[in-house]
Amino acid sequence: MRYDLKLNCINCGHSVALDENVYMDYEGPVKCNACSAILSVRMEDGKLRFMDFVSVSRPSPEDSLPRR
């Protein structure tokens, strides 16, 4: 039996796939592969009960600008 449930990253909207054994019962951080955001999720009985945004580590474009 497969579970095709996917989460959508609340930072970039990219779908985040979880391991199948995670779908049924899981509480903890999940990393988005697209934007490296860390999401805190809670799964119960294969359904998403809770999702929150923890952190994101994306490069800041302002830091790479040359300074005069």
Ligand SMILES: [Zn+2]
């Ligand atoms: Zn993302």
